[in-house]
Amino acid sequence: MAKSRKWSQGVTGHSDALDLEEGVFSGKDPDAIAESLRKSAEASDRKKGSPYQSAMSMLTFYINRAGKDLDPKQKKVLEDAKDSLRRAFGRD
Template sequence: MTQAKSKRWSQRVTETSDALDLEPGVFTLRDPRAIARSLKRSAERSERRKSDPFRSAMSMLTFYINRAGRNLPADQRRRLEAAKQELRKLFDRAPAKR
């Protein structure tokens, strides 16, 4: 029981934490801009988020990418990484300096 329960912790976090209420299938959309717009809408509408809409949306996107790990196909990873850039544009945020 513990083994099966621990395998689904990320689903439990997504459903029960102060995370965003996402539109169904948002991470499977083909257009990075559509993904970013959906995340922005969800972040701005959410009553459950604790931080500002940009941080909440970016955190959810990063959480999804990290949890998918190696199982995420390269083309989908590129789309999701491009969605990060689109999200920055939609919220008028400069890219992070490295």
């Protein structure tokens, strides 16, 4: 694999903790994003923390790394996905 210009792209694409569904962060439905992250986190045996911690960390990492380049509408979807993820894990 050629070295990625942006290391964060490599992390989200080839995480050592989670096998992410392709395009998960580009979805438009916060509930679907949260569900995909939940499934990935619960299926992984490589994570260091709880499934909730792993899923929320990956989502937060993506939002923070995308930074100013993230479309404001997509950022809102991803922020809403945090709330959906909390609900999915019973952490309202």
